[in-house]
Amino acid sequence: MSHSETEALDVESIRDEFPILDREFDGTPLVYLDNAATSQTPDQVIDSISHYYRHYNANVHRGLHQLSQEASIAYEEAHDRVAEFIGASGGRKEVVFTKNTTESMNTVAYAWGLAELGPGDEVVLTEMEHHAALVTWQQIAKKTGATVKFVEVDEDGRLDMDHARELITDDTEMVSVVHVSNTLGTVNPVSELADIAHDHDSLIFVDGAQSVPHMPVDVEAIDADFFAFSGHKMCGPTGVGVLYGKEHLLDAMQPYLYGGMMIEKVTFEDSTWHELPWKFEAGTPVISEGIALAEACDYLDSIGMERVHRHGTELAAYAYDRLQEFDDIEILGPGGDERAALVSFDMDNVHAHDVSEILNANGVAVRAGDHCTQPLHDKLGVSASTRASFYIYNTREEVDALVDALDQARELFA
Template sequence: MTLAYVKSSLTDPSTDSSASSLADKVRADFPILDQEVNGKPLIYFDNAASSQKPIAVLNAWRSYYEHDNANVHRGAHTLSGRATDAYEGAREKVAKFINARSPQEIIYTRNASEAINLVAYAWGLDSLQKGDEIILTVMEHHSNIVPWQLIAQRTGAVLKFVIPTPTGEFDLEQYKSLLSDKTKLVSVVHVSNTLGCVSPVSEIIQLAHARGAKVLIDACQSIPHMPIDVQSMDCDWLVASGHKMCAPTGIGFLYGKLDLLRSMSPFMGGGEMIAEVFLDRSTYAEPPHKFEAGTPAIGEAIALGAAVDYLTAIGMDKIHAYEQELTSYLIEQLQQIPDLTIYGPLTNRAGLAAFTVKGDIHANDIAAMLDQSGVAIRSGHHCTQPLHRHLGISGTARASLYFYNTKSEIDGFITVLKDTLSFFHSVMS
């Protein structure tokens, strides 16, 4: 299915726009979902780790390599011009998607981890000093903890952590108590990849700015699933990974306020990020190119733009509404299983559920057994070891949804999960 057809079929007012019909409309756009695994129809519930890619995105990536493959910005020939237009056009699409003021505020990175490291080294090393405080949360992904540990070791800054509430949500009152005139940075996850809770980012940012602190938002689990407006949010930086939002692996982006990006040191040196190079010094290009040294992931960036087109054609509000419907159903079904614990709030949550089952049944064993019936879920600590230690567990099983999933798939998952748990209970009894 071409992108043009997807746009017309999903946005035509004459078509059924009810949330329950969304998956039926888009399902055929994802060929990977139409297969069997271990002789069973695939149920892909590992979307928090990586989403699947629609045909429109695959075609955009392939089209670049088949028709326009050339380096960007550096050539006078036609192919280079077309590649540059598509590459920079994708940046404009990402900027519009999150309502950035300018495409200059969008920096391409390999992933969100690189984007956080960019801020840590290009801003943190210059801006933090001994005694300054960085506020994180216990539920952060390792990618939003380890870089700040490294920067703290080099600058003498101090890390402080917000602990989740007993219901598994961001503790706004504790956060307020941690804020002080020493706070220079707050770096928090928008949606937890384990608890599924949605942090009150607007209030977090407003409180931090009142103290003169900068704020970075990890939006990896929110941008694919809900509308995001960085101007309304007023964050200083925001990071995302393309592979969680229907784009390929190897591409992500950093949003940063333009004045702030201009004030930051380069992250890497090399071609493209310079204005002029002399033997004893160099001057640097304006953002975004100041932070994009070397040949970039051109095809992947173009495909990211196609992913943004695809999501925009559907409508992020429709995606969010449909996923809320799916999530409520998933939680309701999981709650019917005896001795199963769901982590995080039961309402106002994203489309994922991390859980454990009483009786020493390991999450990895659950996931392996489900895979035998074609059900793909995640198991382990989900790169949130500090959170799992706080919860007193070694790991969880996690089912995570996207807009191409269905209630019938949830039914299939629940049936296989019940059979799996019955098997383990019979073996252990």
């Protein structure tokens, strides 16, 4: 599959590559709109996992036999492929495989934060951060005596950039910001925030869990010092995430997980560490998952990330417009043409969990709750919201199915 970036997606052909989309529940077709939590997986990626286990399943960097050599080469090349996908010119030395975005965040927080932060230092987050960032830096600050501050979100669901310029000062050591809000759909100006941070000799960590699957991302154009994302949101398998870091920063950091594979030399008195990125990948790593993630990068590139982005934003705008037809629905975040591929909303007199149950009875899978952004929901005065999130295989007809199912919720709780 190879397309011009200006062509619309052939959604029906894409859907044929995702076997789970054939599922029905009591004769009702599955409408999967929970892609911000986990995307579905195409045959090509599933086959790559099967091929690994059927043909060259072995541990990496530990054996001289043929299977280990083949697995090692594939695993190393997977790092290079992921680096290429996000524009990291340093290749594998700047790409660490983790379990997920959360582990990537914790790797930097523990390996960098515990060593570099202390009383008087500040970490600047935003009010729309996922718990993976908010809780992690909050707890690191408690351990180090540093202070955490939050850039405010305005009434339209955008960052208050004037407030950001006030908060980020020479006392700021780290700015940690979500690229795309998993609740609001807001696309944050991360390059501008990187410039502000660097003007104050601060580092910036970008949470790309909701951006890398949906839009072209170039970590060097952003000038991110660290960048993280997960495979399972971008057609890849669960259990693999990515931490990108500028080589000089990763090189200076000490690992915080110890064991096999990450060492160079061990004596009874001391140890030295393997070269990048292996010093941060202790123990048997995510071999099949990493190889499959590289396959997912190939798959998305074959479609074209500009086309992926356009399709998702068009569906989100359509959903926004459909939901705006109803006075009893409040949509969280910016306007329909200014958001990424998701829409979160609150329905008058119907709790999000009840909405989700009724949608599920109609074959529509969505997310209900606080989406790991409790403080943001508290600020918005909403206990929970319903989130519909879209990907390359979703259609306008599925958005219509969502809206039609909401009528049932409206009738039941009238």
